[in-house]
Amino acid sequence: MIRLLQVLTILINITLFPVWLKADESYIPILVPVTGFLSLEGTAQRNGAIQALDKAPINLNIKYEVSDTATSPEVAVTALHRALSRGQPAAIAAPIFGTQMLAMLPIAKRASVALITVSGTAKLTELNNPFIFRFFPGDSVVKVAHARYIHEVLGAKRPALLYQTTAYGQSGYSHLSRILKENGTPLVFEEALAPSVKDMLPALTKLKASNPDVILLHLHSTPTALVIRQARNSGIELPIVAGSAMHQPSTARLLKADQLRGVCAETAASPISELNNEVIKFTTEYKKRFATAPDAFALAQYDGMNMVIAALKSGAKTAIEVRNWLATNTFKGLAMSYKSDGKGNMAHDATIVCYDGKTRIPKIIQRYLNVDGVF
């Protein structure tokens, strides 16, 4: 019986997962979470990567395949091992989920293959692993923009913050609270919310009692929309400056346009808001192909994969040559220019977008260039 199962497993593997890689082909696996609680962001990553790879020059002979990393490090590591078993990839599109990335990094280092990610987890680029390349600005960039906007543009003195209990939320909280404190406008209220929290009125009731002049959010997509809707329904009309989840078209879609009046968000980019022809072209193609609007994660992954394509075009043949090209060159992408800071942080700009209360498409209000950790 066990023997039969072993044979069946081998047959299934041969049938479903043939080793089709040829000597002259460049193999780029796309390992992202398309199911589970990060499926929204993971799907955006997948779509951005596919859109870039499908437009690569034919002579580069790029082959790619998508594997779901779901929600656990074990699944991500299995997907990585399986991808590596097919042959040496030129580079790998890697998951946005920081916990999975932490588990994948040592394996990528042993295999000498670069991981191209949009994960914001600060720790990833602090481990001296030369095979991580992050194409989305980390919290040391976007939280500076977040704080500068409320300080310089809104002139707020009494900020209140709601953040997520997850690693994502903790990272944003620590950067934001430190920056605000250093600039003489410490938080007057702060509360951590688990992603499972549904009723936001208790938090808003306490927040209102602290008499803030601006509400800051660092939450995932659904909690961001829940807080904004409940705040507006409760008559709280304070300006809200949210994290990058609020720039996502799928978050804005949950709210009425008038509920978005006075709401802004920090992000790397907002493809649907851009007036640049190249970005408009990208957005149009993306909508046509995937029947949904792109967000900053899709654009960042698109740019990341295009930088890998640029490395291959410039003559990089092996994974280590691709890695070295990524580490030493500057690439002008659609969202921004990317250059490694020596640790794999490629994105150093941030954008503030705001809604006018009439449409669900935000307008780009401020761009902050090269703001790594500097207020």
Place this chain on the structure above:
Amino acid sequence: MLETGIQLFINGISLGCAYALITLGFVLVINAIGAVNFAQGDLVMAGGFLSVVFAEFIIANNPHPITGVGLFILPLVLIGMACFGLLFSMVTYTPLKSCPPATVFISTIAAGLIIQHGINAGFGPEPQIGPALISSGTLAIGTLTLSKQQIAIIVSASFLILCVGFLMNKTQLGRQLRAAAQDPEVAETIGVNGAQCVALTFSIAIALAGAAGLLLSNQFFITTSDGGLFMLKAYIAVTLGGWGRLDGAVIAAIAIGLFEVIVATLVSYILAEALLFVALLLILLFRPSGLFAEAIQRRT
């Protein structure tokens, strides 16, 4: 201040009522087959998505703008999910009814994952907003201003809970369902069709999950990964209320909703969640049959 307090109380009750619908379905299945339906949370999520589909269809085919179509959709969701419940029992329970309960709950876990990933593949990962039960707005009672939507949730959920109570306690069908749950072999000797009763119980339980999905999908949005959360709350409510007790489960579910809102307001969400799990551990330690006495036990 009083206004906020009452609004918070209503929020807690409305959340608790939705949890109660989920828990009620959960207990009905436990009583009927002696195994936990671990797909109950995913079925709530499926009900939410079904209501989104119905709402989009109705709005797209009506030239006049409609607000608050939820009340019209509620019976459709109940019927649709009840039919799905029959199919669900045929797939996850009937072929395995002679197996140990562990086999059945594993099959329900598998079914839940298939539902979750199937909906993710069909709808995409974006969160969705379900239809409002009634038109949005507020109700003024003296100086109080209350959300109509939440009052509608409380009234709808209470009505469904009372209907289930009436069905189970006051009708011949309910007696048959209870008899088949308590002792299927003896029930069959007096002419009760055990297989039909189990299928019907699944049908009722999953219809209630669908209704909860509709009620929650407008107020709190719905995503394909929400099932686990709903399942967890139902499991805690059943443990607190007593395995097998319908009334205990409903009371515990409403108490959980209220407890979460009150503790989160007075202290923090983190403490509310921590205390909830502490209460669960204490109950498991000192009163494993729940706060209310257990109504039935599986025969050995």
